[in-house]
Amino acid sequence: MTDWPAPETVRLKDIDLAVYRMGSKDWRSAGKPPVFFLHGFPELAYSWRSQMKALSAAGYPVFAPDLRGYGASGKPEGRENYTMEKLTGDVRGLLDHYGIEKAVLVGHDWGALLLWSLPFYMPGRALGYAGLNVPLMPHYPVDPITLFRQRFGEDMYIVRFQEEGACEPLLEADVLNTFRFFMRKPAPTSRRPDEVPFSEKSLDLLTLLQKGADHWGGEALMSDADLAPYVTAYTAGGFTAPIHWYRNMAANWQDQKQFLDADGLLPKVPEPCLMITAEMDRACPPTLADGMEKRVSGPYTRLDLMGCGHWSQQERADDVNRALLDWLATI
Numbered sequence: 119m120t121d122w123p124a125p126e127t128v129r130l131k132d133i134d135l136a137v138y139r140m141g142s143k144d145w146r147s148a149g150k151p152p153v154f155f156l157h158g159f160p161e162l163a164y165s166w167r168s169q170m171k172a173l174s175a176a177g178y179p180v181f182a183p184d185l186r187g188y189g190a191s192g193k194p195e196g197r198e199n200y201t202m203e204k205l206t207g208d209v210r211g212l213l214d215h216y217g218i219e220k221a222v223l224v225g226h227d228w229g230a231l232l233l234w235s236l237p238f239y240m241p242g243r244a245l246g247y248a249g250l251n252v253p254l255m256p257h258y259p260v261d262p263i264t265l266f267r268q269r270f271g272e273d274m275y276i277v278r279f280q281e282e283g284a285c286e287p288l289l290e291a292d293v294l295n296t297f298r299f300f301m302r303k304p305a306p307t308s309r310r311p312d313e314v315p316f317s318e319k320s321l322d323l324l325t326l327l328q329k330g331a332d333h334w335g336g337e338a339l340m341s342d343a344d345l346a347p348y349v350t351a352y353t354a355g356g357f358t359a360p361i362h363w364y365r366n367m368a369a370n371w372q373d374q375k376q377f378l379d380a381d382g383l384l385p386k387v388p389e390p391c392l393m394i395t396a397e398m399d400r401a402c403p404p405t406l407a408d409g410m411e412k413r414v415s416g417p418y419t420r421l422d423l424m425g426c427g428h429w430s431q432q433e434r435a436d437d438v439n440r441a442l443l444d445w446l447a448t449i
Contacts, residue, residue, distance in 0.1 A: 122167055125190055128183075130211040132199075136190035137183045137212065138163045141174035145218070148179045151245050152218050153446075154209070155182040158227020158252075159360050160289075160300060162189045164347045165226070168435035169442060176443055181221075183212060185229070187359030189351045197282070200362035202370040205232050206239035213243055222446065226250035226431055227402075228363055235370075237387045238377040246449045248392040248442060250430050251399055253407035254414070257375070257384055261368040273322035279364040288324050289357045297345045297352075299327045302336040303427045304398040311403040321401060339429055386415040390449040393419070394441060396426040396434075419445055 125136035142148040153173055155166040163182035170180045184191040186208055187200060209232070213221060222245045225233030230252035236244060258265060267277050278285055289296050326333060377384055391414045395404035404422055411418045421441050423434050431438045 121171070122164065125163075125184070127190075128212060128215050130208060130215070132204075133186060133192040133194060133208065135183045135186070135192065135208060135212065136163070137181055138170070139179070139181055140170045141177070141179040143179075145179035145216070148177060150177045150179070150446075151220070151222055152179045152181060152216070153222045153224060154212070155180065156209070156223065156225035156229030156232050157182070157185060157188070158225075158229045159363065160297075160348070160352065160357065161227070161229075162348060162351055164189075165429075165432060166224075169224070169431055169439055172435075172439035173442065173446075178446070181212070181216070183208075184351075185232075187355075187362060189355065193355055193359040197362040197365040200359070201366045202232070202235050202373060203239065205363070206235055209236060210240050210243065219243070220245045222246050222248070222449075224248040224250070224442065225252075227252060227428070234387075235374075237389070238374070238384065244389050246390040246392070246445075247387065248394070248445065250394045250438070251396050251402045251428060253393050253395070253410045254387065254391070255406070256413065257371070257378055257382060259382075261371040263368045270321055273325065275321055275323040276364055276367070278322075278324055279361050282358070282361075282365065285324055285361065286357045288327065290352075293353045294342065294345065294349050296327065297348050298331070298338065298342075299323075299334055301339045301345060301348075301429060301432075302334060303339040303429065303433045304425065305335070305337050308336060308398060310397060311400050312405070314400070336427065339427075339433055384413065386413055388416045390417040390445075391419070392421070392441070392445045394421045394423060394430060394438065396428060396430045397422060397424045398426055399428045399430075401428060417449070419448075 123138050125138050128135045128137050145152045157165045163184045166182045173180050187193050230249040234254040266274050393407050395407050426434050
């Protein structure tokens with residue numbers, strides 16, 4: 119994308135973050151609220167290029183950071199530097215840096231997990247929340263790693279990610295091949311997640327990567343040229359820091375208990391919320407969002423993208439752009 123901007127470097131108290139901006143630099147006079155985009159794994163701010171272009175063209179000042187551990191941003195050593203407290207603190211720090219009291223926040227994949235934690239760690243700083251693929255989830259009675267291990271076994275990729283240094287060599291051996299594997303979309307003949315027998319739902323992605331392209335299923339989402347920004351970033355920075363986000367899932371679950379009421383429930387989110395699901399997302403099927411309306415007290419909108427896979431903002435950019443613009447007009 120030839121018009122993708124160079125990043126600004128924002129120095130926070132313990133990290134430098136690369137922030138990409140489009141639209142009016144003077145956000146106060148733009149007439150429309152600032153919008154922040156939070157990317158997932160294994161991605162970059164670049165994943166939001168289509169949304170950044172569409173919303174800035176509509177008059178919104180837009181911001182997309184390479185999140186902590188990713189791309190051109192800092193990558194401190196140690197999993198303890200990637201807790202939800204740290205991640206949400208980065209978002210707060212960016213808002214403070216730009217003098218923004220409240221913004222619209224949009225997240226996909228891990229960016230959505232971060233997004234749906236912000237109402238609790240950073241209350242009162244959002245005009246609205248829009249999540250892609252990953253919904254606002256209840257606080258479960260046991261931590262997510264235990265749940266994944268019980269349901270999917272030791273080979274499930276998030277379970278395998280817990281051991282530092284075990285998975286990185288597999289992902290870093292051929293970074294272009296790794297991204298050819300990850301960045302795929304459903305084929306016309308692909309089965310919906312609810313049609314796949316449980317015996318095939320191991321989510322052992324690392325073994326599947328090693329088996330080679332003949333076993334991957336689906337179709338390539340991007341050309342090698344489109345994958346180049348990811349390959350360049352992860353060749354330079356590696357996968358350890360991004361995977362540290364996964365290595366804090368149990369600790370984050372424990373830390374989230376501070377927000378629970380006497381019944382073990384999180385407070386309902388009072389701001390307007392948009393949830394965009396993807397029918398063909400095997401890791402995050404739309405059923406995960408069933409019941410989310412009960413966890414929101416403000417206006418709630420849900421859109422199901424039929425036939426769409428996990429990388430929704432890139433696979434169905436026009437649909438996502440339209441949904442965001444329509445929703446923003448209502449809030």
